[in-house]
Amino acid sequence: MGTPEYMPPELVKETKSCFASDLWSLGCTVYQMFCARPPFRGVTEYLTMQKVQEGLKAVVYPDPFPDVAKDLIEKLLQLDPSERLGADDYTKLKAHPFFSGIEWTDLHKQTVPAIKSVGPMRWQEDIIKEEQERLAREREELRLKWEKFLFKKPAENIVESGMVIKARKLSHKRRFLILTDSPRIFYVDAKKMEFKGEVTWNDDEKKFSVYVKDDVVWRINIPNRVYYFEDLSKNAQRWKEAIEKLQQEKKA
Numbered sequence: 001m002g003t004p005e006y007m008p009p010e011l012v013k014e015t016k017s018c019f020a021s022d023l024w025s026l027g028c029t030v031y032q033m034f035c036a037r038p039p040f041r042g043v044t045e046y047l048t049m050q051k052v053q054e055g056l057k058a059v060v061y062p063d064p065f066p067d068v069a070k071d072l073i074e075k076l077l078q079l080d081p082s083e084r085l086g087a088d089d090y091t092k093l094k095a096h097p098f099f100s101g102i103e104w105t106d107l108h109k110q111t112v113p114a115i116k117s118v119g120p121m122r123w124q125e126d127i128i129k130e131e132q133e134r135l136a137r138e139r140e141e142l143r144l145k146w147e148k149f150l151f152k153k154p155a156e157n158i159v160e161s162g163m164v165i166k167a168r169k170l171s172h173k174r175r176f177l178i179l180t181d182s183p184r185i186f187y188v189d190a191k192k193m194e195f196k197g198e199v200t201w202n203d204d205e206k207k208f209s210v211y212v213k214d215d216v217v218w219r220i221n222i223p224n225r226v227y228y229f230e231d232l233s234k235n236a237q238r239w240k241e242a243i244e245k246l247q248q249e250k251k252a
Contacts, residue, residue: 004048005038009079012049020081023093027076027084030098034069034118035062039077055079062121072098146178149188149195156180160242163190165230177229179239183246185220199227203250210240 008024042048075085086093202208218236
């Protein structure tokens with residue numbers, strides 16, 4: 001049957017190869033020459049062959065990736081064999097800009113050109129992993145800094161936090177506001193590290209709602225009281241989204 005990573009979809013589905021099957025494998029080979037791994041790769045052979053049948057939808061490119069190489073690969077990795085570049089005439093394949101400068105008539109006599117590196121490549125999955133690790137570090141640093149105010153059993157995690165101005169009548173005080181997954185909203189004096197108050201939580205949006213006026217000003221409405229805040233990071237919407245998400249999760 002062949003190696004699954006280079007096997008064309010027609011061979012996977014119908015166990016029948018054709019003249020253009022090798023063009024698919026060529027596309028896989030060119031991709032691997034740049035990326036050091038095949039374009040279709042699953043945990044098992046079965047999953048690999050499923051990705052093969054998805055075609056270009058399953059192919060991921062690192063950044064940066066040469067446009068001319070990407071164009072060649074995508075013209076070769078066509079699900080329909082007849083649509084692959086060179087399927088009807090190899091002349092079209094040889095004329096692709098990727099092969100610019102190649103003299104085909106005496107190729108066997110030519111000196112193999114030096115391999116040129118395109119530089120380090122970054123995969124989207126690696127970028128996502130790095131971002132997840134960064135966020136995890138930040139959450140841990142926050143937890144350690146404010147752990148004296150957090151419940152230990154069950155362990156309470158900070159979902160959202162930041163400096164705000166808490167306004168009430170003529171009073172305007174800087175406070176560090178914390179939203180946890182308990183869920184709980186409370187505010188502390190960041191300089192004195194003193195607990196200053198808590199907003200009574202309720203999963204019912206009719207009894208506990210958030211209104212955002214603009215990037216800075218927002219409020220929490222609860223029965224018999226309204227809490228007014230000014231977000232010093234100018235991203236008041238994040239509080240509304242985080243609170244409403246917790247409300248939905250607690251309802252589910």
